[in-house]
Amino acid sequence: MKNCFLLFLFGIVFSLSSWAQQTIVKGSVLDGTTGEPIPDVTVTIEETGQSTKTNASGTFRFIENLPLGEQVLKVEKVGYVSKRYPIVINEGQTVDISGMTLDFDSSDKKDLFIISISDDNLNSEDDGLTDNISGLLQASRDVFLNAAAFDFSATFFRPRGLDNANGKVLINGIEMNKQFNGRPQWGNWGGLNDVQRNQVFSMGVSANDYTFGDLAGTNNIIMRASKYRRGGRVSYASANRSYQGRVMASYSSGLLEGGWSYSVLGSRRYGENGYIDGTLYDANSFFVAVEKQLNDKHSLNFTGIYAKNRRGRSTAITEEVYNLKGRQYNPFWGMLNGEQRNSRMREINEPILMLNHFWDVSTKVKLNTNVAYQFGKIGNTRIDNGGTRLVNFNGEQTYIGGARNTD
Structure with missing residues (x-):
C-alpha cells in the first residue's frame, strides 16, 4: 500500500514538473491607430513556418513543437503593414509579447x-x-x-x-x-x-x-x-x-x-x-x-x-x-x-x-x-413605340414615325 502511494505521489510530481516546463509563445496584436485588438492576424514563426491566427480578442498562442533560440515572428494581415518581431525561446519558459501593433497600409488603399x-x-x-x-x-x-x-x-x-x-x-x-x-x-x-x-x-x-x-x-x-x-x-x-x-x-x-x-x-x-x-x-x-x-x-x-x-x-x-x-x-x-x-x-x-x-x-x-x-x-417598363402616324396602303394599315425615327 505504501509503495502504491509513493508511486502515485511520484506521478503527480512528474506531471506538475512536465507542465511547469512547457514552452509557450503567446501575445496579442493591436491596431496602431485605435489601440483596438485585430482579429484574424496571421502570426508565423519564420524558421519552421508554424502559423496561427489571432482570435476576436486579438490574442494568439503557440504551444507545440516550438524551435528554441533566437526566432523571428512575422505578423501580417491584408490592409496592414507587415512586421517582424525578434524573440528568444527558451525551453520550459513562456514568451509573452502582448501589445504588438500593426499600422494601416495607406499605400495599399488603391488596391x-x-x-x-x-x-x-x-x-x-x-x-x-x-x-x-x-x-x-x-x-x-x-x-x-x-x-x-x-x-x-x-x-x-x-x-x-x-x-x-x-x-x-x-x-x-x-x-x-x-x-x-x-x-x-x-x-x-x-x-x-x-x-x-x-x-x-x-x-x-x-x-x-x-x-x-x-x-x-x-x-x-x-x-x-x-x-x-x-x-x-x-x-x-x-x-x-x-x-x-x-x-x-x-x-x-x-x-x-x-x-x-x-x-x-x-x-x-x-x-x-x-x-x-x-x-x-x-x-x-x-x-x-x-x-x-x-x-x-x-x-x-x-x-x-x-x-x-x-x-x-x-x-x-x-x-x-x-x-x-x-x-x-x-x-x-x-x-x-x-x-x-x-x-x-x-x-x-x-x-x-x-x-x-x-x-x-x-x-x-x-x-x-x-x-x-x-x-x-x-x-x-415598355411604351409601344411602333409608330405615331397611321398609313393606309392597299387595304393595310401601318404605323410609321416611331420613337427610333430621328427626324
Missing part, C-alpha cells in the same frame, strides 16, 4: 478589392445575357484581369469568351447568382462600396474555401460586422456618366465589450439625366450587420441589405443615327402628355437577409452555416 457596378451591369436589357463580367474581374489584382475590367469593359470584352454566368459571386459564403439564369444581379448590392472592400478572389476552378470554383473565377465578399475597422466615413461624389451625385455615410464599431460588433451604411445616388439623354437615376442603398462573438470558436452574424434602384435605360445606336444626332442620343426617351418620359425604365427592389454561424472547429477545420432569404421584384 483594395472594390466591386463597381457598371452601367452595363445595371442597364442590361436581359439581366446580363450580353453584358461583360467587369464587376467580377475588378475583384482580382491580376494584371490581365484588371485591364479587362477597366480598360476594355466598355467594348464588351470577354476574357476567354466567358460572361458573368461562368463566375460565382458570394456574400459571407452564400452564392448570389440567380437560380433562373445563373448570373449575379449586381444591382442587389449597388452603392455599398465602403463595406465591400474585404473580398477573396479565386482564379478559375482553383481551390476556394466556400464553394467549387468556376471557369471565370469565384469572388467571396466578406460582410461580417467584426471584420470592419472601427471608424466612420462620409463622402460625396459627382459624375456625369450615370448619376449626377452620390452621398454615402458609414460607421463600424469594431469589437466591443461582450463580443458585440456592428456596422451600418446608407447611400443615395441620383441624377435627372446622365451622359446619355433621358437616363434618370434614382437609387437608395442601406446596409446593417450585427455580430456576436459567443466564444473563441463560435460567432453569429446577421446581415441585411436593401438596395433599391430605378433608372432609365439606353441602347446601342447605328452609325447613321450617331452622325445625325450625336453620341448622346437615346431613342428610348421623349415627351408624353407634356412630360419627359423614358419608355424603358428598370426598377430593382430585392432586399437580402442572412444569418451566418461561424465555427472554428480546429486550426485546420472551419464550419460555416448560413441561412438567407431574398424577396422583392425586378421590373421593366
Whole structure:
C-alpha cells in the first residue's frame, strides 16, 4: 500500500514538473491607430513556418513543437503593414509579447478589392445575357484581369469568351447568382462600396474555401460586422456618366465589450439625366450587420441589405443615327402628355437577409452555416413605340414615325 502511494505521489510530481516546463509563445496584436485588438492576424514563426491566427480578442498562442533560440515572428494581415518581431525561446519558459501593433497600409488603399457596378451591369436589357463580367474581374489584382475590367469593359470584352454566368459571386459564403439564369444581379448590392472592400478572389476552378470554383473565377465578399475597422466615413461624389451625385455615410464599431460588433451604411445616388439623354437615376442603398462573438470558436452574424434602384435605360445606336444626332442620343426617351418620359425604365427592389454561424472547429477545420432569404421584384417598363402616324396602303394599315425615327 505504501509503495502504491509513493508511486502515485511520484506521478503527480512528474506531471506538475512536465507542465511547469512547457514552452509557450503567446501575445496579442493591436491596431496602431485605435489601440483596438485585430482579429484574424496571421502570426508565423519564420524558421519552421508554424502559423496561427489571432482570435476576436486579438490574442494568439503557440504551444507545440516550438524551435528554441533566437526566432523571428512575422505578423501580417491584408490592409496592414507587415512586421517582424525578434524573440528568444527558451525551453520550459513562456514568451509573452502582448501589445504588438500593426499600422494601416495607406499605400495599399488603391488596391483594395472594390466591386463597381457598371452601367452595363445595371442597364442590361436581359439581366446580363450580353453584358461583360467587369464587376467580377475588378475583384482580382491580376494584371490581365484588371485591364479587362477597366480598360476594355466598355467594348464588351470577354476574357476567354466567358460572361458573368461562368463566375460565382458570394456574400459571407452564400452564392448570389440567380437560380433562373445563373448570373449575379449586381444591382442587389449597388452603392455599398465602403463595406465591400474585404473580398477573396479565386482564379478559375482553383481551390476556394466556400464553394467549387468556376471557369471565370469565384469572388467571396466578406460582410461580417467584426471584420470592419472601427471608424466612420462620409463622402460625396459627382459624375456625369450615370448619376449626377452620390452621398454615402458609414460607421463600424469594431469589437466591443461582450463580443458585440456592428456596422451600418446608407447611400443615395441620383441624377435627372446622365451622359446619355433621358437616363434618370434614382437609387437608395442601406446596409446593417450585427455580430456576436459567443466564444473563441463560435460567432453569429446577421446581415441585411436593401438596395433599391430605378433608372432609365439606353441602347446601342447605328452609325447613321450617331452622325445625325450625336453620341448622346437615346431613342428610348421623349415627351408624353407634356412630360419627359423614358419608355424603358428598370426598377430593382430585392432586399437580402442572412444569418451566418461561424465555427472554428480546429486550426485546420472551419464550419460555416448560413441561412438567407431574398424577396422583392425586378421590373421593366415598355411604351409601344411602333409608330405615331397611321398609313393606309392597299387595304393595310401601318404605323410609321416611331420613337427610333430621328427626324
